[in-house]
Amino acid sequence: xxxxxxxxxxxxxxxxxxxxxxxxxxxxxxxxxxxxxxxxxxxxxxxxxxxxxxxxxxxxxxxxxxxxxxxxxxxxxxxxxxxxxxxxxxxxxxxxxxxxxxxxxxxxxxxxxxxxxxxxxxxxxxxxxxxxxxxxxxxxxxxxxxxxxxxxxxxxxxxxxxxxxxxxxxxxxxxxxxxxxxxxxxxxxxxxxxxxxxxxxxxxxxxxxxxxxxxxxxxxxxxxxxxxxxxxxxxxxxxxxxxxxxxxxxxxxxxxxxxxxxxxxxxxxxxxxxxxxxxxxxxxxxxxxxxxxxxxxxxxxxxxxxxxxxxxxxxxxxxxxxxxxxxxxxxxxxxxxxxxxxxxxxxxxxxxxxxxxxxxxxxxxxxxxxxxxxxxxx
Amino acid sequence: xxxxxxxxxxxxxxxxxxxxxxxxxxxxxxxxxxxxxxxxxxxxxxxxxxxxxxxxxxxxxxxxxxxxxxxxxxxxxxxxxxxxxxxxxxxxxxxxxxxxxxxxxxxxxxxxxxxxxxxxxxxxxxxxxxxxxxxxxxxxxxxxxxxxxxxxxxxxxxxxxxxxxxxxxxxxxxxxxxxxxxxxxxxxxxxxxxxxxxxxxxxxxxxxxxxxxxxxxxxxxxxxxxxxxxxxxxxxxxxxxxxxxxxxxxxxxxxxxxxxxxxxxxxxxxxxxxxxxxxxxxxxxxxxxxxxxxxxxxxxxxxxxxxxxxxxxxxxxxxxxxxxxxxxxxxxxxxxxxxxxxxxxxxxxxxxxxxxxxxxxxxxxxxxxxxxxxxxxxxxxxxxxxxxxxxxxxxxxxxxxxxxx
Numbered sequence: 180x181x182x183x184x185x186x187x188x189x190x191x192x193x194x195x196x197x198x199x200x201x202x203x204x205x206x207x208x209x210x211x212x213x214x215x216x217x218x219x220x221x222x223x224x225x226x227x228x229x230x231x232x233x234x235x236x237x238x239x240x241x242x243x244x245x246x247x248x249x250x251x252x253x254x255x256x257x258x259x260x261x262x263x264x265x266x267x268x269x270x271x272x273x274x275x276x277x278x279x280x281x282x283x284x285x286x287x288x289x290x291x292x293x294x295x296x297x298x299x300x301x302x303x304x305x306x307x308x309x310x311x312x313x314x315x316x317x318x319x320x321x322x323x324x325x326x327x328x329x330x331x332x333x334x335x336x337x338x339x340x341x342x343x344x345x346x347x348x349x350x351x352x353x354x355x356x357x358x359x360x361x362x363x364x365x366x367x368x369x370x371x372x373x374x375x376x377x378x379x380x381x382x383x384x385x386x387x388x389x390x391x392x393x394x395x396x397x398x399x400x401x402x403x404x405x406x407x408x409x410x411x412x413x414x415x416x417x418x419x420x421x422x423x424x425x426x427x428x429x430x431x432x433x434x435x436x437x438x439x440x441x442x443x444x445x446x447x448x449x450x451x452x453x454x455x456x457x458x459x460x461x462x463x464x465x466x467x468x469x470x471x472x473x474x475x476x477x478x479x480x481x482x483x484x485x486x487x488x489x490x491x492x493x494x495x496x497x498x499x500x501x502x503x504x505x506x507x508x509x510x511x512x513x514x515x516x517x518x519x520x521x522x523x524x525x526x527x528x529x530x531x532x533x534x535x536x537x538x539x540x541x542x543x544x545x546x547x548x549x550x551x552x553x554x555x556x557x
Numbered sequence: 558x559x560x561x562x563x564x565x566x567x568x569x570x571x572x573x574x575x576x577x578x579x580x581x582x583x584x585x586x587x588x589x590x591x592x593x594x595x596x597x598x599x600x601x602x603x604x605x606x607x608x609x610x611x612x613x614x615x616x617x618x619x620x621x622x623x624x625x626x627x628x629x630x631x632x633x634x635x636x637x638x639x640x641x642x643x644x645x646x647x648x649x650x651x652x653x654x655x656x657x658x659x660x661x662x663x664x665x666x667x668x669x670x671x672x673x674x675x676x677x678x679x680x681x682x683x684x685x686x687x688x689x690x691x692x693x694x695x696x697x698x699x700x701x702x703x704x705x706x707x708x709x710x711x712x713x714x715x716x717x718x719x720x721x722x723x724x725x726x727x728x729x730x731x732x733x734x735x736x737x738x739x740x741x742x743x744x745x746x747x748x749x750x751x752x753x754x755x756x757x758x759x760x761x762x763x764x765x766x767x768x769x770x771x772x773x774x775x776x777x778x779x780x781x782x783x784x785x786x787x788x789x790x791x792x793x794x795x796x797x798x799x800x801x802x803x804x805x806x807x808x809x810x811x812x813x814x815x816x817x818x819x820x821x822x823x824x825x826x827x828x829x830x831x832x833x834x835x836x837x838x839x840x841x842x843x844x845x846x847x848x849x850x851x852x853x854x855x856x857x858x859x860x861x862x863x864x865x866x867x868x869x870x871x872x873x874x875x876x877x878x879x880x881x882x883x884x885x886x887x888x889x890x891x892x893x894x895x896x897x898x899x900x901x902x903x904x905x906x907x908x909x910x911x912x913x914x915x916x917x918x919x920x921x922x923x924x925x926x927x928x929x930x931x932x933x934x935x936x937x938x939x940x941x942x943x944x945x946x947x948x949x950x951x952x953x954x955x956x957x958x959x960x961x962x
Contacts, residue, residue: 523920543886
């Protein structure tokens with residue numbers, strides 16, 4: 180358990196006066212479902228499932244991390260949304276949020292596992308240390324590896340949230356003293372991986388709601404990331420993309436280009452190689468609440484090869500450079516010359532000139548043959 | 558107009574069968590053109606032509622209207638010669654020249670109707686005069702050409718009345734008998750109009766492209782454009798009369814008005830001299846000689862065009878050359894080609910609406926133009942066979958229907 184949770188255990192309290200209206204409830208559900216790319220009828224089903232209380236049981240484990248992913252889930256723009264999230268899922272075990280402590284906490288974990296065996300969703304936040312048999316992260320005398328393998332064995336679905344749980348994140352940065360690594364490496368199988376530092380809570384909510392409503396998981400890329408959120412690079416949908424295409428760049432922080440909101444590529448923006456939907460789904464329901472929106476280059480938090488590996492201000496190659504370095508013509512070609520038209524015009528023109536020449540010969544010949552008495556008397 | 562007293566020069570119908578083999582061939586071309594016209598009227602400009610927003614004017618304007626009316630300036634050029642320069646001896650050439658002019662202008666009018674996208678609204682143009690844009694050169698050209706076409710047919714009307722007085726239908730005879738003396742009195746005013754109108758619109762055809770401004774290539778883009786169009790159209794008018802006279806006498810087996818045609822060949826010389834001085838002097842004055850000898854597309858076309866305008870007077874320089882009917886015909890043809898090329902150059906080649914636009918007439922456009930010209934030939938043959946247009950006696954000489962005084 181993280182130290183802050185132990186010092187300040189928080190109980191998810193919901194004063195009746197702050198109860199959410201159905202309208203706001205539906206809005207949050209819709210955003211989460213839309214993030215997964217569900218159809219409008221599926222969204223209705225999700226809302227129905229969430230409203231009738233058939234909430235998915237969620238067990239949330241914390242390992243080597245900063246609790247930032249949990250924070251981003253809770254620190255939404257207005258506090259009620261955090262309550263909604265807690266309404267949508269049955270957070271049966273969460274080391275940061277639960278009131279229980281010590282052996283009581285351990286018991287609640289075992290109870291939750293037993294009650295929903297094979298159905299609960301395991302969410303892992305934080306990297307798992309593997310050096311020295313994983314002694315760098317222990318709870319109740321058990322290492323992170325032991326806990327993970329124990330809880331994962333009976334889980335219906337496993338989600339690793341945040342870059343740490345995905346591949347190691349910041350604890351795995353060189354020289355990686357604890358041998359920190361991600362959930363899929365430890366378990367040796369593919370899990371739903373939602374990287375990000377922090378991960379966008381809507382991507383997480385969408386996955387959980389889809390699982391709760393339909394019992395399915397979204398399509399994943401080869402790194403286990405849902406394609407609906409990680410199928411495209413930041414660069415492809417970046418609001419500053421027009422500046423990139425036009426060659427308008429911020430060259431250093433605070434210069435004119437930076438203040439005018441030009442492209443941050445030359446400041447080391449990792450958007451061209453980073454697969455994430457931050458550019459279209461900003462954080463905490465606040466417009467432009469994401470790094471590039473605030474004037475900071477993307478640092479590639481969803482990419483194992485970029486975040487905490489490549490220096491933040493180092494420029495990178497453009498992946499899938501689009502459009503190519505030549506533009507299509509702005510004007511479509513209009514008009515044209517057809518060979519048949521040329522041929523017809525040529526035949527008619529040639530025939531006229533030829534006929535004219537032949538006529539002139541005839542006229543000349545006829546004139547020469549004219550009888551002498553027909554000549555004009557001059 | 559003492560020449561009229563010579564009965565040899567009195568006009569008379571050619572007579573003979575209408576459907577000769579040559580006429581049949583021309584009729585087939587006209588029929589194909591008619592089908593193309595029906596297609597254009599039914600399916601629209603986009604389907605029938607290669608016209609586009611960059612080149613809204615194509616073959617129908619460049620050839621049928623601009624070149625066609627210049628060739629149809631025979632009537633205008635002859636009227637200048639006969640009535641302004643008072644060379645009455647050329648009067649026998651006026652009527653055939655007027656006939657070709659009337660057909661040329663009528664064809665131009667038909668082409669304009671075909672070239673207007675929503676042709677069914679065109680009848681409003683002459684009527685809704687309170688909507689006229691009085692600063693529009695195009696309006697002036699349109700009204701002038703419309704008016705002049707009517708003037709030409711009116712100028713020609715005595716020929717129809719002369720035939721009408723011998724008609725068997727009583728009302729035609731009555732109308733003709735009254736019309737003939739009226740026209741004799743009115744003709745001087747009509748002729749005055751017939752001199753004014755072409756002067757206006759033939760120069761305006763040049764002004765039209767002057768309005769294109771920088772889109773017109775420097776080799777042709779000169780304030781003298783209207784004057785160059787006017788002067789060259791007079792030359793082309795004489796050339797057309799020479800060609801028509803020589804061709805008609807050859808095809809219809811009539812004695813050519815050789816001394817008159819040779820005289821016209823001489824009349825061409827000062828006109829072409831003036832044209833060349835203006836054209837070359839303008840290029841020198843505007844410092845475009847470099848462009849003239851750049852040997853790109855524009856330069857080559859200019860050189861060919863100017864070369865034709867130089868070749869024609871060289872072929873007509875001596876009296877001996879002009880007396881040779883074959884040579885006279887060829888010289889007129891060279892001049893007509895030069896004038897046509899000049900107009901095509903200005904209207905289609907020199908005009909550059911911007912990158913990515915191109916134009917070449919579609920098969921349909923070419924067929925329509927060929928059909929209209931064939932129709933013109935058919936009409937000409939028909940009218941000269943039944944109405945007193947041509948002078949000179951045929952081998953089986955017919956007496957003139959009405960000797961003019």
